[in-house]
Amino acid sequence: MPRKRATIREVAQATGLSPAAVSYALRGLQVSEETKERVRAAAAELGYEADPIARALASGRTGMIGLLCGSLEDLWQQSLAVGISRGLREKDRYALILDAVGDPARERALAQQLRDQRVDGMIVQPIDPAAAFWPELCESLPVVAIGDSLAGTAAEVVFDNRRGVTLALEHLRDLGHRNIAVLTSTRSSTPDRPADVYVTAEADRLDLDIEVATAPHGLAGATSAARDILSAKQPSAVFCFADSIAYGVYAAAQELELSIPGDVSVMGYDSYPMSSLLTPGLTTVDWDLDGIVRAAVRLVAAAADGSGARRRRVVQAPTLRERGSVARVPG
């Protein structure tokens, strides 16, 4: 028999107090120390635990934070989701994870649904940061955006991509690379990552000779783009604007019997969990996942608790993760 849970009234009965007093006592408000203690004892005795549903209805807060991901196909986003979920759990909150599977319309619908579910706040990796519904949504509950700035008034955790590009290119230059191929993904048209702009500007500054190409989506696409580049231009290094593209370069190199990093160096971007598993490990520009998680959790929790400024912006700095796919140019 699923033994019924104790209610607050039973605890009140047991202590001879009113339900209101019990409610206050358990949350440490306006009651004498002695009474608090008595209530705690009785609650423990009866195994009483406030029903989150009833509490939510009465107080208006659910303790849940919505996590709206752009696409959980992406292993990086998966890691992030897992991390955030844990981080929230440590703050005694639950994450409600939703996946827009890359569809802006779905993103909109899910955002609505999260609001309807009465989450106390949400963390978003927006697909379409410029969408018209964001401002209104941000108005009605605390929102933290990761990666891109939202149209509305949201707190945000953004990446210093400018610095990331600099890091990668300087590293290549320092090792003697002058002739570098750059592979961007077709999808990198997000406003905050105008890859081409940063890259060409930085290349100019560093006096590098670069060639930018776009890789179609997916491994096959990346591989064929890489094949073209490697056989045609023979760059001494390839800078891939996503680790997933670098995987294609690995495949192409294998086909062409080029050794990494002997014949060609490969630099990735956005450390994917599997990049360390390749041979050789992929040297890449890494973001402090843990730091992002902490920042996002902190921002959303603060906003949901009503404390803290609702408008905040945290910029994440990249680090270079050297692993072995980039070597000094011979000679």
Add this chain to the structure above:
Amino acid sequence: MPRKRATIREVAQATGLSPAAVSYALRGLQVSEETKERVRAAAAELGYEADPIARALASGRTGMIGLLCGSLEDLWQQSLAVGISRGLREKDRYALILDAVGDPARERALAQQLRDQRVDGMIVQPIDPAAAFWPELCESLPVVAIGDSLAGTAAEVVFDNRRGVTLALEHLRDLGHRNIAVLTSTRSSTPDRPADVYVTAEADRLDLDIEVATAPHGLAGATSAARDILSAKQPSAVFCFADSIAYGVYAAAQELELSIPGDVSVMGYDSYPMSSLLTPGLTTVDWDLDGIVRAAVRLVAAAADGSGARRRRVVQAPTLRERGSVARVPG
């Protein structure tokens, strides 16, 4: 201004009906077609949507399913979680994903918390399927176990590992391999996967010459174990009891300048999402992730809705996913 949501009473007012009638109408119960239509119209007009919290309090069901994962470090479990989350969403339910990070004590605590959160049911990948709290938990709400049978009365989705091993070994034999090294993980002591037993039995039946070794946890461990085996015994194939172990074999092969599958064939187990990205792609024993997701979702939804037998068992059959790391023995 966060415009207040419409309540059921307002809809009642607008239609001249009682709140009760509206409630029934919107759920398609005991009311005339005509009234239903009228209510629907009014609801749409006012943008009314029943508040899930209030509904949960009154009806006792939250629409949420708890998903308790053993460890979300594991990419396979991540994929599963993502899939289940989506599957539930399609059934108009939300997944509350929790991660026990490999700790049985935490698993216990989180299971409790999920129950307290009033989920309508839960899906579990148990770390400790024999733990004492399961029976009671299964008694108090519908539970679906994935991978291992629970101590309590739960529905379950289990894997036919016997068949998986057979598939792998027969494939190797068919391609002429006789001399096979088997690498199991230290952690494979789960009751439902007594790897060694199946493997040796099958090897006997197929008249294969196998050598079983254990790989320490992590890539480094797998790599060194693989190095030992490859250099010492020179097997024509290595059967790894987890794709992650196979990654170690790839690394070791590279070091030893052995080509896969030219010099040695590699067979994995449990298709990991990244295994198709390696070069060559890892041939492995694959479980129909989508099928598992569907089965789990179906079972838990049925149980939570009260329909369907609460006790059910679905056995998943493996398939061989040929990709390129296994070739015919030369000669």
Add this chain to the structure above:
DNA sequence: CGAGAGTCGTGAACCGATTCAGTGATACGG
């Protein structure tokens, strides 16, 4: 024609907390 069955709807209790206004009682300042 009247009893029994079936349809539509209503009123009110209820789910289990939170929260606000208010009530005694004690303490304090003048």
Add this chain to the structure above:
DNA sequence: CCGTATCACTGAATCGGTTCACGACTCTCG
């Protein structure tokens, strides 16, 4: 010694639905 804070606590309303018991009304059938 009175007026006023302050403290500890209570009663009742409230959140926004669901559900039970029952009433009114229309059919149907013997």
